[in-house]
Amino acid sequence: MLFNSIEYLIFLPIVFIVYWLLKSNYKYQNILLxxxxxxxxxxxxxxxxxxxxxxxxxxxxxGKKIEKANGKENKKRWLLVSLCSNLGLLAIFKYxxxxxxxxxxxxxxxxxxxxxxxxxxxxPVGISFYTFQTLxxxxxxxxxxxxxxKDIIAFFTFVSLFPQxxxxxxxxASNLIPQIEKRRSLNSTLVKTGIFQIFIGLFxxxxxxxxxGVYVDAAYANHEIHNGSTLLIATIFxxxxxYFDFSGxxxxxxxxxxxxxxxxxxxxxxxxxxxxxxxxxxxxxxxLSYWLRDYLYISLGGNRKGEILTYRNLLLTMLLGGLxxxxxxxxxxxxxxxxxxxxxxxxxxxxxxxxxxxAFGFLYTFIVVLIxxxxxxxxxxxxxxxxxxxxxxxEFGPIFIGDINAFVNGLLLxxxxxxxxxxxxxxxTPLEDYGTKFSTIRLSVVVSVIILIICLFYSTAENxxxxxx
Amino acid sequence: xxxxxxxxxxxxxxxxLVISYxxxxxIFFGLNTISDKVMTGQSIGKLNQFLxxxxxxxxLVFGNSRANHHVDMNLFGKKSYNMGMDGTGIAYSSTLINTxxxxxxxxxxxxxxxxxxxxxNYNGKDINGLKTKFNRNVYxxxxxxxSNQIPFFQNIYYSINYNGKIIGIIKNFIRxxxxxxxxxxxxPLLVRDDQKEIRDLxxxxxxxxxxxxxxxxxxxxxxxxxxIKDFVENxxxxxxxxxxxxxxxxxEKDNKLLAKTLRELGLTYLDRSNLFANKNDNxxxxxxxxxxxxxxxSFSINLKKELQKVIN
Numbered sequence: 112m113l114f115n116s117i118e119y120l121i122f123l124p125i126v127f128i129v130y131w132l133l134k135s136n137y138k139y140q141n142i143l144l145x146x147x148x149x150x151x152x153x154x155x156x157x158x159x160x161x162x163x164x165x166x167x168x169x170x171x172x173x174g175k176k177i178e179k180a181n182g183k184e185n186k187k188r189w190l191l192v193s194l195c196s197n198l199g200l201l202a203i204f205k206y207x208x209x210x211x212x213x214x215x216x217x218x219x220x221x222x223x224x225x226x227x228x229x230x231x232x233x234x235p236v237g238i239s240f241y242t243f244q245t246l247x248x249x250x251x252x253x254x255x256x257x258x259x260x261k262d263i264i265a266f267f268t269f270v271s272l273f274p275q276x277x278x279x280x281x282x283x284a285s286n287l288i289p290q291i292e293k294r295r296s297l298n299s300t301l302v303k304t305g306i307f308q309i310f311i312g313l314f315x316x317x318x319x320x321x322x323x324g325v326y327v328d329a330a331y332a333n334h335e336i337h338n339g340s341t342l343l344i345a346t347i348f349x350x351x352x353x354y355f356d357f358s359g360x361x362x363x364x365x366x367x368x369x370x371x372x373x374x375x376x377x378x379x380x381x382x383x384x385x386x387x388x389x390x391x392x393x394x395x396x397x398x399l400s401y402w403l404r405d406y407l408y409i410s411l412g413g414n415r416k417g418e419i420l421t422y423r424n425l426l427l428t429m430l431l432g433g434l435x436x437x438x439x440x441x442x443x444x445x446x447x448x449x450x451x452x453x454x455x456x457x458x459x460x461x462x463x464x465x466x467x468x469x470a471f472g473f474l475y476t477f478i479v480v481l482i483x484x485x486x487x488x489x490x491x492x493x494x495x496x497x498x499x500x501x502x503x504x505x506e507f508g509p510i511f512i513g514d515i516n517a518f519v520n521g522l523l524l525x526x527x528x529x530x531x532x533x534x535x536x537x538x539x540t541p542l543e544d545y546g547t548k549f550s551t552i553r554l555s556v557v558v559s560v561i562i563l564i565i566c567l568f569y570s571t572a573e574n575x576x577x578x579x580x
Numbered sequence: 581x582x583x584x585x586x587x588x589x590x591x592x593x594x595x596x597l598v599i600s601y602x603x604x605x606x607i608f609f610g611l612n613t614i615s616d617k618v619m620t621g622q623s624i625g626k627l628n629q630f631l632x633x634x635x636x637x638x639x640l641v642f643g644n645s646r647a648n649h650h651v652d653m654n655l656f657g658k659k660s661y662n663m664g665m666d667g668t669g670i671a672y673s674s675t676l677i678n679t680x681x682x683x684x685x686x687x688x689x690x691x692x693x694x695x696x697x698x699x700x701n702y703n704g705k706d707i708n709g710l711k712t713k714f715n716r717n718v719y720x721x722x723x724x725x726x727s728n729q730i731p732f733f734q735n736i737y738y739s740i741n742y743n744g745k746i747i748g749i750i751k752n753f754i755r756x757x758x759x760x761x762x763x764x765x766x767x768p769l770l771v772r773d774d775q776k777e778i779r780d781l782x783x784x785x786x787x788x789x790x791x792x793x794x795x796x797x798x799x800x801x802x803x804x805x806x807x808i809k810d811f812v813e814n815x816x817x818x819x820x821x822x823x824x825x826x827x828x829x830x831x832e833k834d835n836k837l838l839a840k841t842l843r844e845l846g847l848t849y850l851d852r853s854n855l856f857a858n859k860n861d862n863x864x865x866x867x868x869x870x871x872x873x874x875x876x877x878s879f880s881i882n883l884k885k886e887l888q889k890v891i892n
């Protein structure tokens with residue numbers, strides 16, 4: 112079920128009303144949330160519910176075993192069960208074809224012809240997200256940061272809670288399970304901030320991102336015939352398309368959760384207002400970047416094992432972060448670019464004894480992010496190389512506009528979105544709390560205006576970009 | 581959730597419903613007032629102009645962007661109008677044809693393409709191009725309702741009628757793109773010298789069309805064709821269906837099947853898909869779909885001769 116669908120518009124209020132009718136017993140509420148979450152996911156393809164249930168079962172029991180096990184070695188053995196099960200599912204459903212294909216290509220390069228090893232596998236929506244969520248649970252118990260969950264319904268609800276199930280934010284067990292295991296309440300602050308965030312998210316997704324996507328899709332689909340200027344504009348549009356698409360999704364998720372009394376962590380914090388790439392990653396897809404830091408970078412040794420190993424760890428973390436997004440070389444290179452520049456920054460800061468760059472840092476960060484987005488958006492490596500080649504060889508010229516209405520709408524709405532971000536940035540109040548600034552009447556007017564902007568400018572896209580991961 | 585929060589939530593929901601509904605109607609009626617005065621641009625101006633001239637001209641052309649860019653109305657006299665519109669198909673054309681006066685004697689040229697008729701994905705969505713007239717023109721509203729293409733919310737929030745078109749409407753209201761009194765609906769496509777290289781690259785790309793999968797005419801497209809046929813039988817008009825040249829048309833099967841269908845319906849059809857098949861001249865083309873001004877002029881001269889033969 113998509114957040115921007117009629118189905119969700121009907122689903123959300125029904126679940127909301129029944130949920131608060133059950134307020135006297137939070138365990139009944141949890142059962143309702145679990146069933147609703149499975150309906151939400153099964154709407155896409157009910158067969159893949161079995162994977163979520165399997166993953167939930169594994170981590171529920173492994174969590175208990177890790178906690179009860181005597182000695183580090185025994186705990187580690189049980190942790191390995193969780194790692195192998197979760198990453199095994201991910202490997203089969205997400206990476207098998209990529210590795211099989213890469214293996215066949217390598218063999219072919221070496222002169223050995225290998226039969227086609229790829230399988231017709233559908234990527235289950237959200238598998239990367241809930242796998243990381245359940246993994247963090249097992250690792251946190253292993254690290255003795257949290258206790259195992261005793262209530263199986265609460266745990267299964269933690270894994271599948273519908274607002275964050277298919278594209279995050281990747282919630283930590285330490286934040287979410289305690290909220291599931293106690294009575295929730297809804298106050299007017301949560302109502303206001305939740306409603307405001309849901310509608311801002313919808314505006315970002317269906318008005319801004321989807322309109323920008325029209326031009327981006329047209330330019331990237333025919334990249335061979337477009338010049339560097341057109342592809343540069345398309346890539347800048349894409350930078351804002353993916354930001355408004357994914358942050359819009361996160362806003363709807365966080366806002367929806369608030370209506371059920373849950374507080375999710377922030378996932379975006381105006382990332383393009385960053386002077387360094389390090390700062391960018393503290394503001395972009397925060398639930399993933401902090402996950403990678405805590406469970407991968409630190410596990411690899413972090414910055415505790417000397418300068419060279421710190422750079423290696425950064426690079427490895429970002430390469431694997433890239434691979435998490437998708438099984439293609441483009442995502443690995445995307446991660447590699449980020450890893451290289453993060454290492455460069457770490458090196459520069461340590462040598463120059465500084466913490467950040469000056470105002471030019473905004474431009475530097477945006478350019479690096481933009482170049483990396485080319486690999487993220489391009490359908491294959493050749494496309495990305497072709498686009499970058501046109502920039503390097505200064506193949507610039509008149510800009511292709513295409514559908515003038517779509518172009519102007521995208522541009523106008525993106526500027527509006529950026530101005531809203533600037534307003535929030537200057538107010539020092541995070542978007543998550545911005546709804547409290549409004550009286551009931553002002554909030555109603557703001558939401559009404561957003562509804563009308565959506566009516567006048569909505570564009571249709573198949574999906575949220577991050578569903579493919 | 582305590583009763584105070586419940587009351588606040590209900591208050592917000594009710595206020596949003598009332599305010600958004602009221603604002604929507606204000607915007608809708610405001611945009612109606614503006615858009616009725618707009619006679620230029622593809623957002624609504626061309627449709628407005630068509631509705632104002634449709635029963636006074638002698639020759640009308642309907643169809644998609646290929647009709648718009650390929651049929652040069654300057655060759656057909658002053659009392660002619662080209663209602664070809666970007667992104668539209670047979671659903672759009674059929675609906676507009678049915679708004680014509682049945683008694684007025686006219687020559688109606690309907691430009692059709694095989695693409696819509698044999699595509700399994702064609703669902704008549706192009707009729708949405710008329711949504712600016714939803715709840716404003718009785719016949720168009722009725723057809724749109726029957727088409728199941730209107731989102732549920734459009735019955736509540738009328739401003740959806742203007743979705744994606746508002747900038748174009750305001751732009752053309754403030755500054756019309758051309759003098760509509762001298763406009764006959766034909767928009768020639770000029771190819772600048774700096775565009776020729778890209779054009780040649782596009783034309784050199786291979787066509788990936790699976791001709792074998794073309795078997796059955798799309799039922800939705802056929803139903804709109806049937807609707808035109810019903811109109812033809814009850815009107816004083818001459819109808820000619822035309823397909824303009826296609827660049828390196830890879831399939832013959834769809835053309836033959838479409839010709840057979842039209843023949844069976846008793847409709848006159850001129851298939852000129854391969855008119856430029858043997859002319860190895862890229863200057864006739866803007867891209868693989870559209871003719872350049874040069875190509876359109878050449879096709880229109882040919883079409884005029886053919887029409888004279890058919891009518892006589």
